[in-house]
Amino acid sequence: MSGYRGFAGIDPAGPEPVAGETSDELLVRRLKRLLLEEVDLSELGRLDESQRRTRLERVLNHLVSTEGIILSTRERTNLVRRVVDEAVGLGVLEPILADPAVSEIMINGHDTVYVERYGVVERIPSGFTNNEQLLQTIDRIVSTVNRRVDESSPMVDARLPPDSRLPRGARVNVVLPPLALRGPTVTIRLFPRRYGMDELVQRGSIDRPTAELLEAAVHARLNVVVSGGTASGKTTMLNALSAFLPDHERIVTIEDAAELSLDQEHVVQLETRPANVEGRGEVTIRDLVRNALRMRPDRIVVGECRGGEALDMLQAMNTGHEGSLTTVHANTTDDALARLETMASMSEVDVPFHALREQVNSSIDLVLQLIRSPDGTRRLVEVSYLSSRRRDDFVLHRLVHWDPRAAGPSGTTGNFVRHPVHPALADRLEERGERVPDGFVRAESASGADVGGGVSWS
Incomplete structure (x- = not known):
């Protein structure tokens, strides 16, 4: 693709005639050519974008008048904006x-x-x-x-x-x-614009007791995985959870494209780099996760695990970096665990399958599942606690799930259903100075379905 000629892509000779061009498009081309003849390019080059647009709009309004183009005020405004957009903007x-x-x-x-x-x-x-x-x-x-x-x-x-x-x-x-x-x-x-947890509650994406449970979990340094499909709101939820991270801790965020926006003072943001045209210089998520472990982080936030970096992330969560957060593409909470296990096996390190199972069981505490409904609504549909340990089959205990058939507030349909909190989770919260939020109860037993519908699978 050839570069631009002249200033901001305006060709002094004017573009070649285009088959099927409308009268509006012809007028825009004509005004762009006249605009180039009127403006001082060296002067425009010294202005910032806002000043440049103001200057060009003033010249264009004069050109429209001198050319005798009869337009209503609204038509003139739209025409001037369109010409300037094509001249210095993105059309x-x-x-x-x-x-x-x-x-x-x-x-x-x-x-x-x-x-x-x-x-x-x-x-x-x-x-x-x-x-x-x-x-x-x-x-x-x-x-x-x-x-x-x-x-x-x-x-x-x-x-x-x-x-x-x-x-x-x-x-x-x-x-x-x-x-x-x-x-x-x-x-x-x-x-996405950053939404706080309060805004997500107002939008119906999560209910207040669940938001308080997640806040307590982050404060208690539980490791959290946010799962969901494409455009289900994983980054938005990760941003909301990140707001609960303490100000005094050193937080390292790792992303393909830096989307997270943290207000804490001690934040280090890392971003991957693609290979150059010669195929060199690539820096991957895994490279950054490994390097982050040498940066004395208190918490690590990985925008998305999707490859061999999952093993490094799990090891980090299990070796002094509790309270870390990440996201994964999956359709259910159990799929999310299976994905993490599979991605960890993609590492060049030859780790036995049973050892990977132990890594996941030892590292992950909560799995959050998000969906995007056909009408575009994004919602948290499940929060589950991973209670299995060592090399046992995964056992997930539901803490919350969204029931589209349940009676909602004010006679609506669809509501969040809460389940008893697993004793081990309740103990973890209490040991870290947190409590089980109002709206939840502590389970009397840690066995099977007595605790929020525990599901075991291999």
Whole structure:
């Protein structure tokens, strides 16, 4: 892909005529060319983005008037914004990025754009004029993080830091032809706004007693795994749990793309690095987990375990780094344990299967399961305590589960059902100065279904 000519991608000669171009698109091209003739490029280069946009909008309003273009106030505003967006911004993506309800943007070729709002994916009517315009926008996006994508390197995955256009930051993935058969494909995941546990309670994603139980568990240094499918809210829950970490502890976070936002003072954020165009320089999650153990962390927070780093994470949880947090892709709590066991076996270290089982049993305390419903609702549907030890088969005891058929508050359907707290868990909480929250009761026995429906499996 060739770079831009002139300032901010405006070509002094003007783009070539495009078949099927509408009168609006022709007008935008014409105004972009006139704009370049009017502005002082050296002056614009000294301004920040906000000042640059203000300057260009002022010039464009003058051009619209001198050209005798008759428009209503609203039409003029929209036209000026569109021209400036294409000149110094991201074109048709600008209004989408400004919508706080949008969490993901999916571009499947220049004329097909989908967005996700509140968990629901929908196609929007606007699109890019042609592949050339989309490629220019892609070039502008990846160049902000000193990356490039072209025929010789047709894939890129990068994190965009927060700025005036992306106050939350984003992760962008680009795939170009010939790998993408239907044209340039772009996926932009806008990092979620941080929700505290109180907000999750208000949204119905979790109930108050369960939130208090999780707070007590984090304070008591229990190791917690957050499980769920894609876009089920794992990072949001991990952020909410991280808010309970003490301010005086040294916390190391490890992520593929830095999405977590912690308010504590003593936080070290680590992020992976992909290989360069020569295939060198890659730094993986596992590399960072191993290095984190040399950084004297009190707690380790891994954005997602999905490979051999699971073994290092389990060993860290079991050797003085209690109270650590991580997420895993799985559809149920027992699947999450099986996934951790399988991923730990992916390490180059030859560990017997029974030893891996012992690592999981010794390391994990709580497993949280999240789902995204068909209507886009994200909810905690289960919290389970892993009571098995050593090389025994996994035994999970439910503490909470979501019952869609149970009577809810104010006559609604669907509610959180709480179960007795396993005695070992209650003891752990009390030993660390915490208590079993109101709304829960301590179980009288630690046997089977008497304790929250214990399930044993091998």
